[in-house]
Amino acid sequence: MKSGTRIILISLLVVLAIPISSALAQESGPIYIVQPGDTLIYIAAVFGTTVEALADANGIEDPSLLIPGTELIIPGYEDISGVLTFYGVDFGENLFSLSLRYRISIDGLARLNRLVNPGQLYAGQPLIVPEKDEAASEIPNVSLHLPILGESKLEMAVRAGINPWSLSPLSGGGIRSWIVPGVPVVTPGGDGWSGALPSPYIEASINPLLTVQGRTTVFRVAINGSGWLSGRLSDRQLHFFPHDGGYVALQGIHAMQNLGLYNCELDLYSTEGGELIYSFSQPVRVLDGGYGFENINGVPAETVDPEVTGPERAMVEALLAEATQEKQWEGTFQYPSDYYTESFVSIYGTRRSYNWGAFDFYHTGLDLYGSIGLPILAPAPGRVVFAGPLIVRGNATYIDHGWGVYSGYFHQSKIFVSVGDWVETGQVIGEVGNTGRSTGPHMHWEIWVGGVPVNPLEWVENGFP
Numbered sequence: 198m199k200s201g202t203r204i205i206l207i208s209l210l211v212v213l214a215i216p217i218s219s220a221l222a223q224e225s226g227p228i229y230i231v232q233p234g235d236t237l238i239y240i241a242a243v244f245g246t247t248v249e250a251l252a253d254a255n256g257i258e259d260p261s262l263l264i265p266g267t268e269l270i271i272p273g274y275e276d277i278s279g280v281l282t283f284y285g286v287d288f289g290e291n292l293f294s295l296s297l298r299y300r301i302s303i304d305g306l307a308r309l310n311r312l313v314n315p316g317q318l319y320a321g322q323p324l325i326v327p328e329k330d331e332a333a334s335e336i337p338n339v340s341l342h343l344p345i346l347g348e349s350k351l352e353m354a355v356r357a358g359i360n361p362w363s364l365s366p367l368s369g370g371g372i373r374s375w376i377v378p379g380v381p382v383v384t385p386g387g388d389g390w391s392g393a394l395p396s397p398y399i400e401a402s403i404n405p406l407l408t409v410q411g412r413t414t415v416f417r418v419a420i421n422g423s424g425w426l427s428g429r430l431s432d433r434q435l436h437f438f439p440h441d442g443g444y445v446a447l448q449g450i451h452a453m454q455n456l457g458l459y460n461c462e463l464d465l466y467s468t469e470g471g472e473l474i475y476s477f478s479q480p481v482r483v484l485d486g487g488y489g490f491e492n493i494n495g496v497p498a499e500t501v502d503p504e505v506t507g508p509e510r511a512m513v514e515a516l517l518a519e520a521t522q523e524k525q526w527e528g529t530f531q532y533p534s535d536y537y538t539e540s541f542v543s544i545y546g547t548r549r550s551y552n553w554g555a556f557d558f559y560h561t562g563l564d565l566y567g568s569i570g571l572p573i574l575a576p577a578p579g580r581v582v583f584a585g586p587l588i589v590r591g592n593a594t595y596i597d598h599g600w601g602v603y604s605g606y607f608h609q610s611k612i613f614v615s616v617g618d619w620v621e622t623g624q625v626i627g628e629v630g631n632t633g634r635s636t637g638p639h640m641h642w643e644i645w646v647g648g649v650p651v652n653p654l655e656w657v658e659n660g661f662p
């Protein structure tokens with residue numbers, strides 16, 4: 198059972214306690230528990246009602262005064278009961294599944310939240326839901342059935358060996374109606390329940406639920422039965438690999454990604470024939486990474502020339518686009534140097550201008566202090582996929598750690614490895630230098646996930662996935 202967080206409305210107004218008439222004018226409706234600092238004006242605004250209607254429904258004589266902890270009946274929702282709380286929508290939930298979970302009509306949920314576009318609940322979206330008491334809030338004993346796109350409910354029932362007449366009462370639309378893509382079919386009984394996801398998915402999650410510019414996002418899906426999985430986040434293909442009995446995909450969110458909603462799609466294909474069996478999609482929100490700005494002066498003009506930076510970036514992106522099958526690391530990555538401090542020459546994500554040009558660049562990695570000749574250490578096992586001189590990156594090395602995760606090292610004075618070499622954690626792969634777009638010796642370290650550079654600090658702090 199998901200537990201919600203009580204709605205807390207903050208205002209600077211100080212409220213004084215006054216008695217509220219015990220004779221309530223209204224008997225039914227959802228209950229809101231008044232929080233410290235609440236006013237009737239705020240509560241009316243949140244629930245799309247008026248101060249007068251709230252006062253009438255609750256027998257309040259002086260609307261300017263409220264006692265925290267008071268249970269208020271919210272008028273206008275007589276068909277809804279329970280205590281109103283906030284719930285952050287999980288990945289794999291939609292209004293349909295939430296209506297079952299909270300035993301409230303889809304229309305009621307949409308009205309309560311004044312949703313403009315009820316079909317587009319994004320992962321992590323805060324919703325007001327009516328929380329019932331423990332006994333009443335048990336997850337309903339229903340199964341969600343796997344429809345094959347294009348078949349009717351009757352055909353699905355025959356195929357799944359279920360009584361077709363059991364479909365109608367819960368799913369609506371009549372037994373002869375066609376299955377609407379994205380709307381699973383519900384039958385009473387059974388043990389399958391996974392939000393809005395039909396029975397082949399037994400679990401799907403995104404961590405973090407609200408994704409952030411520059412961070413690594415972990416997608417987990419468990420499939421009950423056979424089939425193979427494909428996924429996309431906006432225009433990026435997700436690379437799923439078997440892990441812990443399910444599937445995991447790691448995907449970086451670009452540090453300069455425009456904020457907003459991006460569609461995440463999961464497609465399940467049959468093992469035999471490779472037909473699309475089921476497709477689920479839900480918007481995922483990208484939040485601001487909070488990165489700063491810096492100008493760097495005195496870099497060679499050639500290293501900021503789009504005629505040079507563009508092709509070099511395209512070469513690197515093509516090289517790091519592949520996701521190889523074997524995950525080569527365990528737990529966290531090590532720092533690529535024995536010599537590191539808690540401070541850095543420059544952190545990841547900072548928007549950059551060079552030589553007082555436009556802020557068209559951003560820092561794709563983490564710059565560690567280091568003088569020429571300081572050893573560079575592999576932070577995790579992997580295979581070298583690039584080792585050589587570049588104009589912008591200087592003497593550079595990239596290591597493939599599997600699953601679409603790569604690490605890179607720039608501005609080196611010496612490179613000790615070659616393409617195809619296997620390296621172990623802590624192995625010296627080169628030495629710090631000042632080659633390429635650099636204004637002094639330092640170690641530029643970057644990590645790519647799913648074709649996107651992410652904050653390397655996440656990888657020394659967290660053991661992905």
Ligand SMILES: [Zn+2]
Pocket residue numbers: 543560562563564640641642
């Ligand atoms: Zn750097």
